[in-house]
Amino acid sequence: MADPIRLSKRLADQLGCSRREAELYIEGGWVRVDGEIVEAPYFKVLDQRIELLPGASPVEVLPVTLLWHKPAGVPCPTEPGPVHDLLAKAPRWDADDARQTPRGRHFARQQLLLPLATEASGLLVFSQQREVIRALTQTRTPHEQEYVIEVRGEPKAGGLDRLAKGLAHRGRELKAKASWQSESRLRVVAKAPRADDLRLICEAVGLEMLACKRIRIGRLSMAKLPVGEWRYLGDHERF
16 A cells, blocks of 8 residues: 655646645645545545645635634633634634635634733734734834723722823732723723733722723724624724
8 A cells, every 4th residue: 555645745746736836726725635625735645536626726825814702711822723723613703794715724823912811801813914913012002902891899089080190009000091881891991901900900999800801902893793703804904
């Protein structure tokens, strides 16, 4: 029996094309192995039936940015593998109007930007796009982040007003814009908050944080994206 070989080599030999063209066909979702689409050029094959779908074009799968509504209680992944597993299993929002067909490469080597604490929910960004990564990791002019926070307790007199100017709490200076959204909900806008800053902000003004949700990063709002679902960043959307 012959040794298994990479699908890309087998396809290149079968089509008489270059190995790179074969890889692009495979990554673009144009190749079936025994009737099943395979998007991994390194997939090992023996004598399986290899088919190139009609209309196939060897076009590179471009980098993308994915937006996910993280549920509370789910830890942010720290390695590329867990990122792929998390997003690949999550449902895509059926109202996503981006003209993209999900491909395996869209979930590979995604960089998590501006992670959330495990107990927090809300807008999370994964990106392969250099311009997005640069925009959200710059430290000189960080983007605003907007949160809705469920709180309990009685606020200190003038605490929210003083917070905008800066408050010292537990050896840290905390600064944010805060206003009441309802009797038990605060709207907080801060730049580059650390993982525990939102809880400290609440403590500094005499409140206990019960839950928090990030609803906006820069100009980009989470809007109607359902909990646990993801969508593509649109071509004309900017942070």
